[in-house]
Every structure is written in structure tokens, then in C-alpha cells.
Amino acid sequence: MFVLVALLAPLLAPYDPNEGELGQRLKPPSAEHWLGTDALGRDILSRVIYGAQVSLQIQLVAVLIALVLGTLLGMFGGYYGGVTDNLIMRFMDILLAFPGIFLAIAIIAVLGPGLLNLMLAAGIYSVPQFARIVRGSILSLKEKEFVEAARAAGESDAAILFRYLLPNSMAPIIIQTTLRMATVLLTASGLSFLGLGVQPPRAEWGAMLSTARPYLITAPHVATFPGLAIMLVVMGFNLFGDGLRDSLDPRLKD
Amino acid sequence: MSALLLEVEGLTKHFAVTRGMAREKVFVRAVDGVDFAIARGETLGLVGESGCGKTTVGRLILRLIEPTGGAVRFDGRELTALDRKRLQPLRRSFQIIFQDPFASLNPRMTVSEIVGRPMEIHGLTRRAERDEKVGELLAAVGLRREQLARYPHEFSGGQRQRIGIARALATRPQLVVADEPTSALDVSVQAQILNLMKDLQGRFGLTYLFISHNIGVIRHISDRVAVMYLGKIVEMAGKGALFSKPLHPYTQALLAAVPSLDPRRRQEEVLLEGDVPSPVNPPPGCRFHTRCRFALPRCSREEPEFRPRADGRWVACHLY
Amino acid sequence: MGTLLRVDDLHTHFLSAGKVVKALDGISFEIREGEVFGVVGETGCGKSVTALSILRLIPFPPGRIVSGAIRFRETELLALPPDRMRAVRGKEISMIFQEPMTSLNPVFRVGEQMREVIMLHQGLGKSEALEAAVRMLERVRIPEARKVAGQYPHQLSGGMRQRVMIALELSCRPALLIADEPTTALDVTIQAQILKLLNELKREMGTSILLITHDLGVVAQMCDRVAVMYAGSIVEEAGVAAIFENPRHPYTQGLWGAIPLAHDEKPTLAVIPGAVPDLSRLPEGCKFHPRCGRRFAPCDRIRPQMTAVGDGHRVACHLYGGGEPS
């Protein structure tokens, strides 16, 4: 649903998200502008719809970065153990030593604000999570008898990693990917809210909230809808992730 | 061709483990100098209680874990000296059957892949004829060819164990290490698997190292039996001799502890008190002396040698 | 010998993925004062469910005792209000489980766990209860009982933990001890110690034991009478000598023939073909008939009833005329 909105944004949006009519500033929701207009007279519905496009783009790129890097690091660390594992995990510890979104802020501080850097920051910020989950999964799998059987049959390390260990780690990876889509959106919109991410006038939900702050009292609807959009999409991914967990990991079911 | 397929000499494995809050490094002497040999076509039963090191012996022979010391000779070739690359082609000659029929099959592979992979690795089949060959093997272990494309979770425990056996036989090995292959199964299914293994041994000319804690199963399947206690073999003999007249006091106690199926013959006497000592600090001298009814003063000082007697039986005890 | 516990036509069902699993499908038996009654069968035959049903510990949902009666002395257990039922548990009837490793709470000291139960059922004060716990630990031949009482379960070996469980469950001198596979997780030499201990305590305290096991050796060594279960039903019940020397039901015979012996040679093992049926889709008639080598006309239509074939020996099989309701 959310993906569909993002893809069809140009068709669905009734107005141009960046064209404002100054005469229509801060209008509450009406038949003409379903969700009202903002401080520059821009149609909020259109901006929220285009915002979906930006959000989806950020989520996909950031999670993909984290997924690929995290999975590879976790796999090699977990399988080879010893020094390799220690190096990788100490590196992850360094990343994790920054509480919460401090790491993402630090990365932005280095790279400067902007969409691309935001995606990089949110991606790197999520790498340790993937690395830890994959490593844990590999560690428990590599003691399993079917992996021993593969070694007894003379399989190479690469074959064991990609034919035996990775396919059996897919369930936690997929679940983590879905849940991370939610977290990444929260992080990215938070950074944009701080002005560290996507820059106005681009229609991004966090940035929209940030620009709406001054009008909280006079025009609360300007702040309401972008926030609602973030929450609904995050909730959607969380629900989907929980559902996946229940169906893919029957152990956690009651 | 020598009569002995497998010779094991002084095989040793000490695991380093970190223990407790203090993270002190200690060595678990899981296997501590084990000698035995298996002749072609023979079944050697390796029996002992949990933690005695019998499973580790099986893994060491297959080089699934690296030994700390000792030698393993397979068909006259020293395996412990080979590097991974040179060992790889030899792997087709010795295979393993595992205890847990649920953990031992890759849940993401079909039966055809599970059984066919070992053939492919060793170049024994081409992709096109793989299913044909796997089908033959499935028939040999009592499954149907139509079950080729199924996944492990679609089978019962007994059927899964048959798939595990088919995989072990896929490369036409000479030696099969069976590590508690029936311990996870119910008695009626256990009987099916034991009968199947005996049958296959004749048809494929297999040599078995059969590892189990179940004395009844060991007695049923083995030609010769080796008894392990705390990382060492204490006694080894032909099945008939060992069961009719066990020599080592531990063997005697172990056999006496198995409850008899005759309700009119109730054993009241328990020959073995207390728990097995820790393999981290095994007792000095004979490892069994702390629980032995016949312990002599020298037993706590001098370690008895494991050596053959005139009648061909091996025992490690100062009484003999 | 009087009857201590009498189970009548007990049905316990579980609801799983929309299907009704008939874990207990109408079982009846009785346990007499001071005897050891064995329930034997393979995985999933319903023996553990029997134990949990007696204590009304079937997890709900998904499980439920559908119908039947469980009379303990003069009390109908299934009719007791929850409070009164709680007073029975651990005091009149207590239970030890298969896994000594996980049956004790890992975060409480052994003595503390025992003291809690003793205080609850015997109304003793704190220090008296702890003394009683230490005495009980000594009674199950635990060396340095006082030290063990101050230890956490993970500091003890498997055999020691099972001794602690036995001490805990016998501390209030119950009339009936339910032992669910008490030695399955232990090595044979430790099993021999535990079985000996159970025998001694039974004689000293006069406790009846319901012994649930899949190990026929344990049955032969411990039990006075035995019931054999298959797919949620009892198929044969007899004194221990009769059932070992003259098993009547084809399933019992098959089971007996499948066991490799440690004390004797057996040229071949008998095999029961096939596998245990799905308890949510039980076959018509006799549940064992698809695997039975001696099935005949009525077996796939009529469920056989328990029929007496000798002194206290009953079988549910058409070979012995189980057609008419008894």
C-alpha cells in the first residue's frame, strides 16, 4: 500500500508538491485541499504523497547497505571465529559505542547533510544490528550436525557458507530487514527533523514536521499529517515484521 | 591390502575451555590416548557413559575436529599428517551417521540434494543422472524414489534417519562411523534401523565404528566391543567374551547397571556409587580407582597400561 | 490392598491448528496402596498426558480434560475447586519429571525451593522447614546435605539434581508419587542408583508410585503392575510377571521383540512396520490395526474393548474377543 503510493505519487497527488499559492497559506483541511496547506500555501496531501517516495528511497537504500555489509561481516565473523571474528566484532562495538542515533548524527556531521549522506548514515548505523544477528545465527548453525555432515562429505568453506549456513539464516535476516525498514524511517525522519537530512523544500516527512513546528498553535494540521504518515508506515513495517516472525520462527509462537 | 582398515594409536584431544566468571582457561581431556583397530567388514562397538569421549573419538577419526596428538591410519595411510587439500579426496571413503535425525539434515535442501551432494563433490555423478542414483540409494534404505523432491520436515524421525544413512552411503565409503544412530528413536523404529544397518553392511561390504551408550544395542550390532571411561578405553574384546565375562571392574559395573528384562531377577545391588569425576582434573593413577571396588594402593599412583592379554583381549587394569 | 487412585474413561484433548488431538482417548486404570504401577509406551502415546491430567496440570489452552473421572481415595479430583486441588498437589500427590536439569528453578537455592514447599503444606516455621529440608536431602543419600541445600541447581550433577527432586517431592510424604521418565536423562549407572533409591524410599514411606517410562528394563525391575499404552489408549494391563512372560496384545509382543538385550543374545529384532498414527486422524476400529500382522475382519471397523484374559490381565484386542463392551 505504502509502496504503491510511493510509486504512483505523480498520479495520486492533486497538486505539485513544491508549488505554493501564498494566498492559500496555512489553510485547514477543506474539500479543495483535503489535508490543508502549509506555510507556503503548498498542498499537504501532495507533499505527504511525494514524501512517501523519498521515504521509500531512503529506506531501501539504507537497509540494502546495512543488509549487504552486515550479513557479510556477520557471516565471516561467525564462521571463521578467532581473530577475524574479534576484529569484526570490535569494529561493530565501536559503532555501537555511540548511543542511539548519535552514530548517524556523527556520520552526517562528517559528510554533511543531504539525502545521499542521510541514506549512508542510516545504513551504516544499521550495519551492527545485521552483523550481530547473522553472526549469532551462523554460530548456532555451524555446530549443527548437517554442517558437520557437509564437512565430512568434503564441502568447501564457500559452499558451506552459501549453500548451508546462509539459506538457513534467511528467516532472521528477512525479519530484521522488515523491522529495520521501520527503524530506518524513524532515524532518517528524525535526522531530517533536526535539519541534518533531507533539506527543504523537498517533501520529506521529518523535514516537513520541522518546518511545521512554528505553526503548532495556529495551524496544528500542518504538523499532524506528516507525523501520522511516518507513524502509519513504521507501524506497517513493524506489524509485517512481527507477522513474519510468527510465521517464519514458530519457536516464538505460543 | 591389509586386514586392518583403521588403526588408531594414542589418539588424544584436549579441548581448551574458559570456565566460570574468572574466565580461567582449562583443558578438558576429552580423549586421552586411545588405541584400537578395526578389521575390514567388522563392527566395533564403542560404549560408554555421557562425557566419556566416545563421540569425540568418532569426530577425530573423520578429522571433523583436529586431534591434539596421536595417529589415525586409514587403509595404511596416515590421515593425521595430511593437510586439508590432500585429505579432501579421501573423505569419500569414510562417512558418518548422526544421532539427531532432525539436526543432521539441511532443512533447506531436498532429499535429492542432500543425498546427491556428496556424489557431486567427489565427481561420482553427473547432474543428469543424479536423481537416478539417489533413487537407487533411497530404495536400498527402504524409502521410495518418489520422495526425492521432498524436504526433510516431511518425514518422520525413522525415515529421516534412513535419509541420513543414504547420504552416508552415497560416496560408497568403506568405513562408516555411526554416532548414536538410534538414540533419538523409539524402540520399534530403532529395531528397523538396526536391522537395516546390518543388512546394508552385508550388501555394501561396510566396516562400522558403532558408538552408543545403549549396551543392548551395542551387544546386538557389534563383533567386538571397546568400553570407554573418562577419555580412555578400559577394556576391548570380542562381544561374546566381553559380555559373558567382563574383566575390568568398570565394565562389570556398567553391565550390572542395565536393568534386566526379567522381572523375577531383580538386582538390588548397585555396583557403582557416586558420579564420574571431571575430565578437567582426572584422578591420578587409574582413572577409575576412586569408584572401584577392588582398588589397590598402587591404583591411585600408577596408571595401568592398556595392553593385550594372551587370549587376545585388551584391558587396562592392575588386577590383570 | 485398597485402591488409592482410580481413573475412569478419561479423555484429554488438545486443540492444535484447528484439529482435535485426542491425546487420551478413554483410559481407565487403578493404582493400589503401596504399589508401583507402570505405564509404558512409545513417544506420543499419552503417558505424560496421563500424569499431568491426574494433577490437573494440562495447560489450557490448548489442552482440556473433556470427560472422565479421577477418584483419589474418597475425593473426585476433577470436581475440586482450584484451591482444594492446589492443596492436593505436592502434599497428597506429587510428581517428578524427566529432565532434572530444567525441573528445578535456576535462580533459587536448593534448600530455599524445598523450604517453600514444606512451609506451604506442613505449616512449619522458616528454620524448622529448612531443617526438615536438610533431613530430607540426607534421606536421599546426598553427601554434605547442608552444603547442597545452600547451592544452586546448576552446581549439581544430573544424578544429584534428580535426588534433590525426589527429596523435594517426598518431603511432604505424599500418598502417591508420579514419576515421569525419572531416569531417562541419566546414564545407566546413575539410573541404577536412582531406581534403588526409589525402591528403598517406597518401602520406608509406603508411597504408591505411578512410574511412566519407555524403558522395559525399568518396568521389569520396578513395577508390580503394568499398563501398555498405544496412541492414547491402554491396550493391555497385567501384573509385571504376566506381561513379560506372556504378552498378549500384538503391539506388546512387537514392542517386547524389538528390544536388543544387554543380558542375552537375540539373533534378530522383531520389527513393527510403519509409524504411530496421527492423533488427530486416528484409524477406524482398532488403532493398531494398520501396523498389525494378525489383523482380521473386525479390526478395521470395531474398536476392541478391554477383556479379561487371566487373573488381573486385560487386553483390548479382537483376538481375545474384545468385541462386546465389557
Added chain:
Amino acid sequence: MFRYILKRLAMLIPVLFGVSLVSFSLLQIVPGDPAVLLAGEDANPDFIEAVRKEYGFDQPLTVQYVRFVSRAVQGDFGVSIRNREPVINLLKQRFAFTIQLSFLSILIAAFIGLIAGVISATRQYSIFDNLSMVGALFGISMPIFWLGLLLMLVFSVHLRWLPAGGSGELRHLILPAVALGAASAAVIARMTRASMLEVIRQDYIRTARANGLREWVVIYKHALKNAMIPVITVFGLEFGYMLGGAVLTETVFSLPGIGRLMVEGIFQRDYAVVQRLRRGPGVDDPGGRHLRAGEPADGHCVCLFRPQNPL
């Protein structure tokens, strides 16, 4: 035991090294010549050069790094470029505030989360369970800054119960703490519920029931103590998360904490760049003016695109 502690401490060394390296590069890579920033853009080149010398910006990076670390170890983080106050004082002040806020939040989160989690687990699938799990889903899905704005709107603007900004009193902290703690409360509630459900299935709980213990003793003594073990580790993680979330909360409520200090810091430095690019902000009305109730104590609101007190 001693060796264990030593080993653990030794493991910290590479982590600290990495953190210091990252922090140092942060200072380096931020665009703009620090000496120019310090001296002011219009200062004469000699003065800039003198500043460069004084602060050691002319030294090779390695030397600067060593000096940075050795000073940091002694608690000397340099002098704030903005108000020439030692950074450590500023850090102490701001950090104390953020810790206070986070502490209050974790208290609220733990209280709500534990209670909701335990009751949900013991009455699985009841109305309470369903409601609290839906609530938890909202909790983890709600952006902190939006929740903050909503709370402000409802409790400060409409109901006028609590102030929307300012600091110094407990009542100033309540709304921010709730906004910051909501997500953690949700995570703790879910974790507690899952952990309790897992523990309730364990053999030793069956043992406790089989011994006739009362249900509340079984749940609150035997089960809860075991279920708390994984939950406690979540507390630690959540506390770290809060320090991060504080950035957003402090920005929304204009609070003088470490998070806002950091964001401000970044923007002070960036300011030069932003100015140079002459990039007009998207909003023509700087923030803060319309926030009557939200007027912070020190008289200025963080404005992200036009810092009012540049350098």
C-alpha cells in the same frame, strides 16, 4: 576474577581507540578552516596564522591526534569556540541534564513496561493483553519528535497543564520524559511479555505448580525472577538509546541537554558553509516566534537554519 576484569578492560582499549579516532576525525572533517572559524572570517591573515599556531592546527594530524587524546584523558576537551568557556564545563552541565532526563524516562518506561508486560503474559489473549500490545505497537512506531509535538499541543497548548519548554523544575521534565520513554516502555513491555511467556513454559514452573504453590507465587516469585534476566539487559540498551533520543526530545522541547549541544555544535560549524553558499532557507519565518508557551528560559530557541548567535 582479577584476570577476568583485566581482560575485559583490555577489550575496551580498541573500542576507546576507535571512538577517539572517530571523534577526532569528526572535528577534522567538518568543513571550514578551524582557525578561520575561530578568528572570524574578516580577521587579518596574521591573526589567523597566530590562532592557527596557538591551537596547534599547523601541526601534522598525528600530533594533533595525540594531543587531543592526551588532553581528553585529562578531562580537557579544549575551549568552546563560541563562548570561550572550557568545553568540559559545558559538557558537565549539559550532560547532567540529559542524564537526569534519561533517568526519569527509563523510570517511567520500566514502570509501565514491566507492569504491562507481566499482566499481558499472564492473561495472554485477554483484552488487556491485546490493548497493551496495540499500545506497544504505537509506542515503537511513533516518531519521538512527533509525539513530543503532540504532547505539547495537547498538554501545554490546549489543556495548559504542563509547560512546553524550559528547565529547572521537575514539571518541565515530565512531557519530554514521557515522549522519550514511550518507545522504551513499548520495547520493555514486549520483551517482558515474551520473556514471561517463555519462562512460564519451563519445567521448573510446572514443578512449582505441581507442588501446589499459589498462582501469584508461581508468577511473581518463580517466573518473574527468571524472566527479568533478559529484560535487565534491555534496560541497558534502552538507556543508550535514550541518550540518542534525547537529541530529538531536547530539540523539540528546547532543553539544555547534551543532544542539543551536539546539534548546535554541528550547525555552528556548518554555519560558515551555509552562509557562503547563500542558500536561502525554505521557511521564511524562523522558528520559535509562534511558540508562546514554548518560549525557553534562556530566550532563544534552536533554529536550525539561522543560528541567531553565530560564533
